[in-house]
Amino acid sequence: MNDVSSRSKRRRAAWAFIALVAAVLTGVAVDAMFFASAPMAMKPSAAAAPIGIASETETGMANDAGKRTMLRSTAVPATAALPPRGTPVAETYAQLKIRADAGDATAATRLYHDLQRCRMARTFQQMIDERLDRELPNEVDPHLSVLEIKRRQAALASMQEQLDFVRDNEALCAGLGDERINSIVPASLRAAQLGDLKALDCYVGSDMGMPGLLDHPEWLTQFKQNIPNLIETATRRGDWVAVDLAHHAYAGAFPDTPRGQVLGADPAMDYRYLRLERLGANGAFLTKLDRLLEQASRPLTPQQIDDGDAWAQDRYARYFDGSSSSEVSNGATICQMADD
Amino acid sequence: MVMLALAAIIAGGAWLLLPSRAAPRSSAPSAIATQAAEASPGAGNRDGDAHRAKAAPRLKREATSPLPPRGAPLAQIYDDLKARADVGDAAAASRLYHDIGRCKAALNSIQTLQGVVADSSQGNDSDASPDTLGRRTATVAVAHHHQAKSGQLATSQCADLAPAQLQIMPVALRAAQLGDNDAADCYVGMPVTFARGLVDHPEWLEQYKENALALADAAIRRGDWTMVEQLQDSYAKKGVDGGDLLHQLTGTDPAMAYRYSRLALLAMAEHPDVPRTVLDQQRTLAMESLPGAAIQAGDAWADDAHRRYFSANPDGARTSEMGVCEFGHDEAPAQ
Numbered sequence: 058m059n060d061v062s063s064r065s066k067r068r069r070a071a072w073a074f075i076a077l078v079a080a081v082l083t084g085v086a087v088d089a090m091f092f093a094s095a096p097m098a099m100k101p102s103a104a105a106a107p108i109g110i111a112s113e114t115e116t117g118m119a120n121d122a123g124k125r126t127m128l129r130s131t132a133v134p135a136t137a138a139l140p141p142r143g144t145p146v147a148e149t150y151a152q153l154k155i156r157a158d159a160g161d162a163t164a165a166t167r168l169y170h171d172l173q174r175c176r177m178a179r180t181f182q183q184m185i186d187e188r189l190d191r192e193l194p195n196e197v198d199p200h201l202s203v204l205e206i207k208r209r210q211a212a213l214a215s216m217q218e219q220l221d222f223v224r225d226n227e228a229l230c231a232g233l234g235d236e237r238i239n240s241i242v243p244a245s246l247r248a249a250q251l252g253d254l255k256a257l258d259c260y261v262g263s264d265m266g267m268p269g270l271l272d273h274p275e276w277l278t279q280f281k282q283n284i285p286n287l288i289e290t291a292t293r294r295g296d297w298v299a300v301d302l303a304h305h306a307y308a309g310a311f312p313d314t315p316r317g318q319v320l321g322a323d324p325a326m327d328y329r330y331l332r333l334e335r336l337g338a339n340g341a342f343l344t345k346l347d348r349l350l351e352q353a354s355r356p357l358t359p360q361q362i363d364d365g366d367a368w369a370q371d372r373y374a375r376y377f378d379g380s381s382s383s384e385v386s387n388g389a390t391i392c393q394m395a396d397d
Numbered sequence: 398m399v400m401l402a403l404a405a406i407i408a409g410g411a412w413l414l415l416p417s418r419a420a421p422r423s424s425a426p427s428a429i430a431t432q433a434a435e436a437s438p439g440a441g442n443r444d445g446d447a448h449r450a451k452a453a454p455r456l457k458r459e460a461t462s463p464l465p466p467r468g469a470p471l472a473q474i475y476d477d478l479k480a481r482a483d484v485g486d487a488a489a490a491s492r493l494y495h496d497i498g499r500c501k502a503a504l505n506s507i508q509t510l511q512g513v514v515a516d517s518s519q520g521n522d523s524d525a526s527p528d529t530l531g532r533r534t535a536t537v538a539v540a541h542h543h544q545a546k547s548g549q550l551a552t553s554q555c556a557d558l559a560p561a562q563l564q565i566m567p568v569a570l571r572a573a574q575l576g577d578n579d580a581a582d583c584y585v586g587m588p589v590t591f592a593r594g595l596v597d598h599p600e601w602l603e604q605y606k607e608n609a610l611a612l613a614d615a616a617i618r619r620g621d622w623t624m625v626e627q628l629q630d631s632y633a634k635k636g637v638d639g640g641d642l643l644h645q646l647t648g649t650d651p652a653m654a655y656r657y658s659r660l661a662l663l664a665m666a667e668h669p670d671v672p673r674t675v676l677d678q679q680r681t682l683a684m685e686s687l688p689g690a691a692i693q694a695g696d697a698w699a700d701d702a703h704r705r706y707f708s709a710n711p712d713g714a715r716t717s718e719m720g721v722c723e724f725g726h727d728e729a730p731a732q
Contacts (some may be wrong), residue, residue, distance in 0.1 A: 183635045264590055264640075271606060271645040274599035281596050309508050313501075315589070318596040321560075 139167050146171045147232040157244070162251035169248035169256045172241045173392065175230035176268075179238065181219040188216060239269030242276050249287055257287050258298045259392040264314035266392070277315065284319045295376045297337065301385040304330040308353065325361045328353045332369035337382030464492050471496045472557040482568070487575035494572035494580045497565050498724035500555035501593070504563070507548060564594035566601050573612045578623070581616040583722040585609050586627045589640045591722050602642075609646055617702065620710035622664070623721060629657030652691040655683050659699035664707060 137156075140149045149171070156164035201209075248256035259266075261284060270276055291299030305311060307330060309322030320326075331353055335346040354362055465474040478496075481489035566587060572580035583591075584605075595601055616624040631643045633654035647653070662679050665671050683692050719725055 179635075186635065266640065267589060269645065270589065271602055271642055274602045277596050277599045277602075311590070312505060312508070313591050313593040315596050318593060 139163060143229055145229060145231050145233075146175060146237070150233075150237055154240075154244075157247050157251070160251065162248075162253070165244070165248040165251045166253040166256065169241070169244045169253065171229060172238060172244050173259070174226050175233050176238050176241050178223045178226040178230055182223050185216055185219055185223070188212065236269070242267050242269065242273070243279075246279060246283060250283070254291060254294060254296050254299075255391075257291050258296065258302070261287055261291075261299060261316060262302045262391045264311065264316045267315075280315055281319050284316060288320075292333075292372060293376050295380055297334070297377075297380070297382045297385050298391060300330050300334055300382065304334060308349075324353055324356045325365060328357055328362065329365040329368050332365050333372050333377070334382045334385075336369055336373040337377055337380055339381060339383055342383045464488055468554060470554055470556060471500055472555075472559075472562070475558070475562050479568075482571050482575070485575065487572075487577070490568070490572040490575045491577040491580065494565070494568050494577060494583075495724070496554070497563060497568055498583075498722070499550065500558060501563050501565060502724040503546075503548075503550040503555055507551060561594065564598075566592045566595065566598075567604075570604065570608060570612075573616075574608070576615075576619070578616055578619060578621045581612045582621065582623045582627065585613045585616070585624065586643055586721045588722075589642060605642055606646060609643065618706050620706045622661075622707070625657050625660055627721070629654055629661060632657065651687055652695060655687060655692065656695040656698050659695050660702055660707070663699055663703040 140152070146168075150168070153164045153168040153171075157168055242260075245256045245260040249260045260280075267276060288299050288303050292303075302316065303320070304327055306314075306316045306320040307323045307327035309317065309327075311317040312322065328350065331346060331350050335343065335350060338346050357365070465477070474496075475493070478489045478493040482493055566584070569580045569584040569587070573584045587605075589595065592601065613624055613628055617628075627643060628647070631641070631647045632650045634641070634644050635649050659679065662676060666673055666676050680692060680696070683695075687695075
């Protein structure tokens with residue numbers, strides 16, 4: 058079992074895509090995550106309503122430093138209408154950023170989602186370039202098996218979807234330079250701080266997606282400062298994706314990723330989030346969570362288990378009552394484009 | 398640009414035809430470093446001279462004593478190896494890099510495989526077909542097998558390691574500076590997600606900016622085909638790849654991508670089954686998207702680099718059949 062491979066172009070393309078579409082599959086290897094979630098990423102998410110406003114009580118600060126960070130991030134009401142949808146980001150960027158920096162949640166969420174679309178369109182274009190010759194060779198091989206023909210048909214259909222997405226967003230993303238696209242990292246943080254749960258899940262979960270990081274090492278410090286509070290905020294808003302992300306990080310499943318490094322393996326915390334997830338689970342997901350809970354509880358004291366159970370019961374009753382966590386049982390795709 | 402992509406794809410075929418890019422020979426350098434002493438054919442990168450100047454002071458020293466026995470617990474030998482690596486002992490630096498990599502892989506896979514086993518148990522057995530049940534059972538059996546091997550390694554060699562002792566990025570840097578091609582490939586091509594400790598050490602990014610291209614250049618001059626592939630791929634890449642530090646450093650540069658794809662194709666053209674005309678085809682394709690001067694410069698650079706660094710070493714200069722930054726259970730550490 059190996060850690061990482063960047064040997065083949067296909068694998069490297071996968072890295073690029075994983076940066077955008079991180080599917081959270083419990084305990085499944087990264088490659089499997091990529092292939093399992095790729096089709097979902099093509100579809101805009103249905104619910105995109107931007108956000109509520111993150112109040113002080115919602116932010117659930119874990120410590121004083123975190124409280125200061127989040128207090129500065131309190132949203133303010135939007136003061137003006139947003140630019141018409143589809144307006145090129147190159148034209149709206151400066152205005153939206155100023156408004157987002159001032160606490161305008163709708164502007165922050167619009168900027169984030171527009172940048173996400175452009176980033177994904179660019180990645181799809183690259184993938185199409187790389188796959189085109191493989192899937193559409195100049196000479197047709199008359200001896201192709203039926204299985205291979207079907208595989209190519211599926212691949213071409215997938216490429217067509219990608220191409221449609223690129224074309225649909227061509228005007229939106231025209232003239233947008235690398236620096237602006239790379240600002241997706243601080244843009245997603247800002248939108249997350251102002252209450253956009255999709256941006257929050259993407260910021261927390263897309264560990265691999267920090268374009269421009271080499272020129273902005275301070276993003277790592279910001280990531281470290283904000284992750285615990287963002288997870289707490291999301292949990293208090295009933296976000297199962299964030300719960301699942303926290304469980305994986307505390308379980309030590311991805312110890313080398315920025316999220317894994319910030320949260321670190323912590324069996325007691327893993328048990329809490331797993332327990333919470335189980336309270337909302339049903340069907341086969343229960344079996345899986347029971348097995349994971351059994352593993353997670355082994356190193357814990359009875360007191361830690363009791364505390365974890367009480368914490369999970371309280372959270373579920375207050376923030377998740379009635380909702381099902383099974384939505385994340387087969388992979389929750391994050392960094393989707395909201396249909397805003 | 399599409400034509401250039403086609404040219405790159407042609408070059409990509411070279412990797413499949415090369416007999417082996419991972420020559421099974423020792424990677425632990427034993428002589429004084431030559432990475433900064435050789436003249437360049439025109440540089441593996443445009444700032445090659447500047448990068449080599451930075452790499453120059455880090456000269457290797459002869460190993461002063463034997464390495465610890467293979468399989469010795471890393472926690473017990475870490476400090477000694479680290480101290481020796483810091484003063485320029487290339488063999489110690491290589492050993493440390495490979496041991497940390499193997500421990501990281503073993504410890505990570507134990508965790509990952511637990512998830513695989515749990516996932517395989519998630520399905521509803523009453524509805525599963527015999528084929529599905531068979532596949533699930535096989536998956537669990539393989540996972541258990543790997544878990545056992547990883548667990549064995551973790552117990553025997555990787556126990557009691559402090560978290561900081563599993564941070565591979567600075568160790569890979571040191572081993573790469575001292576001439577280890579595997580470490581150079583891993584360091585230069587390191588995904589953000591492999592760089593444990595980076596969140597607490599953002600200064601490593603600055604180090605990477607200062608060192609990565611110099612190390613890539615040095616590896617090219619040692620005949621490292623894997624590095625050629627990484628650079629060609631990085632310069633040719635057009636998308637937004639957040640986890641790829643190398644691409645963030647090189648950016649997209651079709652002329653540089655052509656240099657490395659040309660170099661790869663020169664090796665391919667030496668294969669008896671490959672018609673020599675493939676070189677002309679590549680050039681014709683490149684002419685559709687690159688100015689003639691860039692193509693001429695690329696051809697000259699690739700010819701010179703191939704003659705000086707690769708013609709005597711067609712099989713590559715890495716030591717492991719594993720991929721970049723990959724470590725197997727049974728990989729023998731460099732001695």
